[in-house]
Amino acid sequence: MTYLVTGVAGFIGFHVAQRLLQRGERVVGLDNLDSYYATALKQRRLDALKPHHNAFRFVKCDISDSAALRSAASDIAITKIVHLAAQAGVRHSIDHPEAYGKTNLTGHLNMLELARHNDALERMVYASSSSVYGANTKMPFSEDDPVEKPVSLYAASKRADELMSIAYSHLYDLPLIGLRFFTVYGPWGRPDMALWKFAKAIMQDQPIPVFNHGRMRRDFTYIDDIVSGILATVDQVPEFSNDQGHRLYNIGNNQPEELMHLIACLERELGREAMKELLPMQPGDVHETYADITRISRDYGFRPTTSLEDGVAKFVRWFKGSNAVQY
Numbered sequence: 001m002t003y004l005v006t007g008v009a010g011f012i013g014f015h016v017a018q019r020l021l022q023r024g025e026r027v028v029g030l031d032n033l034d035s036y037y038a039t040a041l042k043q044r045r046l047d048a049l050k051p052h053h054n055a056f057r058f059v060k061c062d063i064s065d066s067a068a069l070r071s072a073a074s075d076i077a078i079t080k081i082v083h084l085a086a087q088a089g090v091r092h093s094i095d096h097p098e099a100y101g102k103t104n105l106t107g108h109l110n111m112l113e114l115a116r117h118n119d120a121l122e123r124m125v126y127a128s129s130s131s132v133y134g135a136n137t138k139m140p141f142s143e144d145d146p147v148e149k150p151v152s153l154y155a156a157s158k159r160a161d162e163l164m165s166i167a168y169s170h171l172y173d174l175p176l177i178g179l180r181f182f183t184v185y186g187p188w189g190r191p192d193m194a195l196w197k198f199a200k201a202i203m204q205d206q207p208i209p210v211f212n213h214g215r216m217r218r219d220f221t222y223i224d225d226i227v228s229g230i231l232a233t234v235d236q237v238p239e240f241s242n243d244q245g246h247r248l249y250n251i252g253n254n255q256p257e258e259l260m261h262l263i264a265c266l267e268r269e270l271g272r273e274a275m276k277e278l279l280p281m282q283p284g285d286v287h288e289t290y291a292d293i294t295r296i297s298r299d300y301g302f303r304p305t306t307s308l309e310d311g312v313a314k315f316v317r318w319f320k321g322s323n324a325v326q327y
Contacts, residue, residue, distance in 0.1 A: 002026045004078045007085035009033055009042035011190050015227045016082050021052040028076050032062035037191045038327045063107035080234050081124040083111050090284045093154040104157035112168045125234045128162055128178040130289045131155035140290035143248050152284035169246035177233050182252025182291045186223030187318035191327045198266055200325050207275040217256040217288040222306035232300040252291025253304045265309055269316040
């Protein structure tokens with residue numbers, strides 16, 4: 001059995017590939033190694049997978065290039081796809097909208113076409129985002145809530161991915177699962193995300209930007225819990241359903257935390273007090289995220305086990321030991 005993992009040099013994709021390889025699976029990983037953040041960090045993630053060279057194959061490929069994607073997958077008997085490649089970042093989408101149309105829309109469509117023409121495919125799991133809930137105020141966010149008012153282009157692109165997937169599943173009986181991720185963090189994370197930016201600034205005695213004066217809550221979800229949920233959805237078939245159709249799931253910690261609590265955890269682990277620059281809300285941002293995980297818990301037994309305190313401690317140990325402050 002071969003798993004195709006897109007975005008394999010990215011934060012979540014790397015961890016998924018690593019877990020699959022550690023349990024003895026064969027993995028083909030695709031990534032275009034774009035420069036949204038340091039490509040050196042992406043290369044370090046790939047280097048960490050080298051001990052599994054007999055079971056891991058990396059192909060540099062941009063999924064928005066349909067010919068390149070078909071060529072990359074032409075000689076692979078793919079049975080399962082974990083599609084995580086995307087242009088990330090809510091704030092980045094305001095200034096660089098074209099990148100989201102290219103990767104998140106065209107790229108996702110190309111992946112659906114790849115899945116459609118793969119007769120051996122058992123399942124494709126793809127990344128959506130909690131951003132699709134926009135400025136919804138009903139908490140926690142449920143998969144049945146309306147999601148037709150995104151507040152960023154990134155969120156709109158992820159909702160479009162869901163709608164395209166629903167249509168393809170209906171037309172071609174494709175087994176597709178969309179996962180709405182809630183603020184994933186942990187070792188090997190992204191330098192543009194709050195935890196990394198805050199840790200770096202605190203270590204360098206620089207101020208940290210605290211938007212909306214810290215009055216924000218996020219459903220911070222540790223990477224190991226996320227990977228367990230992803231692999232459960234790609235490997236298991238719920239008893240109540242056959243293996244066809246499209247399903248959407250929230251995947252989060254089900255416990256929103258105050259931004260100031262995250263900062264306090266970092267200060268404790270780093271042994272330094274942060275200099276906080278209190279700022280207004282940014283365009284495209286939301287006040288709170290909170291995942292209702294009833295559905296994924298019922299269907300796949302998903303239960304996050306990592307507290308924010310433990311997760312931040314693990315991140316800081318990795319951050320200090322890997323010289324990540326350079327990125």
